[in-house]
Amino acid sequence: MASQLRSAVTMRRGEDESAALPVAQVRGMSRVFGERRVIDGLDIDIAPGEFIALIGRSGSGKSTLLRALAGLDREVTGEVIVNGTTAVAFQEPRLVPWKRVAANIRLGLRAPDPQAVSSAALAEVGLADRANAWPLTLSGGEAQRASLARALVHEPRLLLLDEPFSALDALTTITMHQLVLRLWRLHRPAVLLVTHDVDEALSLADRVLVLSGGRIGYSCRIDAPRPRDRDNPDLITLRADLLAELGVTMEGIK
Amino acid sequence: MSGPRTVALAPDQTADPPRTASPAVAAVAPPAGTGAGRTRLLRSKALRRLISPVILLALWQFVSSAHLIPASKLPPPTEVWSTTMSLITSTSPAYGSLQGNMLVSLERVAVGFACGATVAIILAVLAGLSRLGENAVDPLMQMLRTLPLFGLIPVFIVWFGIGELPKILLIALGTAIPLYLNTFSGIRNVDAKLAELGRVLHLSRRELLGQIVLPGALPQVLVGLRQSLGVAWLALVVAEQFNASAGLGFMISQGTQFDRNDVIFVALLVYCVLGLLTDALVRLFERRALSWRRSFVAQ
Numbered sequence: 001m002a003s004q005l006r007s008a009v010t011m012r013r014g015e016d017e018s019a020a021l022p023v024a025q026v027r028g029m030s031r032v033f034g035e036r037r038v039i040d041g042l043d044i045d046i047a048p049g050e051f052i053a054l055i056g057r058s059g060s061g062k063s064t065l066l067r068a069l070a071g072l073d074r075e076v077t078g079e080v081i082v083n084g085t086t087a088v089a090f091q092e093p094r095l096v097p098w099k100r101v102a103a104n105i106r107l108g109l110r111a112p113d114p115q116a117v118s119s120a121a122l123a124e125v126g127l128a129d130r131a132n133a134w135p136l137t138l139s140g141g142e143a144q145r146a147s148l149a150r151a152l153v154h155e156p157r158l159l160l161l162d163e164p165f166s167a168l169d170a171l172t173t174i175t176m177h178q179l180v181l182r183l184w185r186l187h188r189p190a191v192l193l194v195t196h197d198v199d200e201a202l203s204l205a206d207r208v209l210v211l212s213g214g215r216i217g218y219s220c221r222i223d224a225p226r227p228r229d230r231d232n233p234d235l236i237t238l239r240a241d242l243l244a245e246l247g248v249t250m251e252g253i254k
Numbered sequence: 255m256s257g258p259r260t261v262a263l264a265p266d267q268t269a270d271p272p273r274t275a276s277p278a279v280a281a282v283a284p285p286a287g288t289g290a291g292r293t294r295l296l297r298s299k300a301l302r303r304l305i306s307p308v309i310l311l312a313l314w315q316f317v318s319s320a321h322l323i324p325a326s327k328l329p330p331p332t333e334v335w336s337t338t339m340s341l342i343t344s345t346s347p348a349y350g351s352l353q354g355n356m357l358v359s360l361e362r363v364a365v366g367f368a369c370g371a372t373v374a375i376i377l378a379v380l381a382g383l384s385r386l387g388e389n390a391v392d393p394l395m396q397m398l399r400t401l402p403l404f405g406l407i408p409v410f411i412v413w414f415g416i417g418e419l420p421k422i423l424l425i426a427l428g429t430a431i432p433l434y435l436n437t438f439s440g441i442r443n444v445d446a447k448l449a450e451l452g453r454v455l456h457l458s459r460r461e462l463l464g465q466i467v468l469p470g471a472l473p474q475v476l477v478g479l480r481q482s483l484g485v486a487w488l489a490l491v492v493a494e495q496f497n498a499s500a501g502l503g504f505m506i507s508q509g510t511q512f513d514r515n516d517v518i519f520v521a522l523l524v525y526c527v528l529g530l531l532t533d534a535l536v537r538l539f540e541r542r543a544l545s546w547r548r549s550f551v552a553q
Contacts, residue, residue: 087454096466097546099546100546107457108455134545135546136547
């Protein structure tokens with residue numbers, strides 16, 4: 001009841017980026033859709049530069065949390081504080097079809113030399129030769145790389161990834177994972193990756209969170225160095241734990 | 255070249271230019287990859303669109319020459335042509351000159367269209383971007399839409415007299431409605447996900463409008479534009495038949511008075527040509543402005 005009364009959301013999108021400040025602090029966040037309380041008093045802290053994977057069953061509110069952090073949801077209650085700039089890469093790349101790829105990267109960019117910035121960003125994701133292409137002519141993987149480049153040119157302190165690889169084929173996904181890790185090391189944003197793929201979470205994240213019942217139901221840290229071997233015994237144990245948290249056992253669904 | 259037909263169709267004869275007009279030979283034209291082959295293919299496509307009008311013209315001449323329909327009802331093409339020439343070369347007291355009338359009509363359409371289009375786009379943006387705007391503007395436009403445009407002429411004459419104003423207003427009104435309806439629905443159908451992207455990228459309202467909303471609505475706006483131009487020419491004829499002293503519609507009403515069907519036909523044909531030209535202009539613009547879409551279709 002208390003969180004219902006405290007209905008104002010605090011959104012501080014300050015320029016204060018001193019390294020000590022957490023990137024995001026969420027306290028008692030709730031979000032109600034009609035009768036359903038999708039997020040229910042959720043707390044979360046995101047430290048600078050950490051790579052978090054958020055997993056959960058479909059409809060568990062993963063994307064709702066991400067949208068709240070992106071400032072796209074004005075109806076959440078509780079306290080959501082984000083210190084510094086955020087950038088989002090969506091599940092569908094959302095490239096503006098009537099702008100060429102380079103112009104898409106520059107969209108909304110306030111930099112002294114946007115041309116140079118977009119060229120560098122495209123080179124970074126291996127799309128230098130597609131700068132003048134129309135988005136509709138890109139493959140799924142290329143479009144998603146362009147979307148990542150567009151998010152990163154804003155030098156975000158928090159990079160939000162909303163299931164960006166879920167529509168890609170398995171081989172493309174592997175190269176995208178390597179690319180994301182490389183870009184993360186290069187730019188060092190904190191990353192919140194929303195995914196339903198346990199293996200993806202295990203191979204990428206420093207910390208894996210499971211969203212269930214509207215809160216963080218489970219949290220674990222992974223210290224194994226990257227690139228990670230899927231057959232690492234620790235990861236195998238963790239995978240079973242995570243699947244159990246999600247309600248999946250080797251025998252089937254609980 | 256008077257050899258047997260089978261020889262004319264042999265593969266080594268396909269480069270023969272006059273033959274490319276026929277679809278059968280165009281199909282065996284050199285591969286589309288070569289520049290010459292592509293232009294030839296395009297030209298033959300354009301030529302193919304001319305086939306049916308040419309047949310119609312021939313039929314018309316035949317009907318007239320065979321006296322199936324008297325010249326007083328349907329003047330033969332040759333007569334229409336000579337009337338056209340005499341209207342161009344001389345200024346008759348009854349009709350004026352063809353080019354003079356055309357200029358007057360073009361000016362009316364241009365001014366009326368510009369006014370109507372400007373108002374339509376402004377209103378559509380207002381209605382498309384806010385609920386308040388929609389509630390204020392849309393019901394009025396929906397009401398106007400159902401009004402018979404030409405039923406307004408007597409009212410316009412009472413209100414604005416018989417000068418240029420009622421004519422321009424009629425064209426403007428006829429233009430505004432299809433353009434408004436299409437622009438409004440174009441704006442409303444812009445992908446909400448792109449609007450959300452605009453928020454994430456902190457686009458200003460102006461950037462959002464100029465880079466996301468309006469370009470996104472453009473395909474639909476152009477559909478509206480073509481409809482509008484059609485209505486504009488239509489409204490012009492009607493408007494000019496009332497108390498005009500120049501213009502194509504004036505020529506038609508004079509022709510009716512003096513029982514000169516050939517003059518009426520000249521004016522009607524000029525309408526057709528001008529209508530086609532303006533449509534081609536929009537299509538040209540469309541090809542350039544929507545090239546992002548064409549490259550997708552071409553895939």
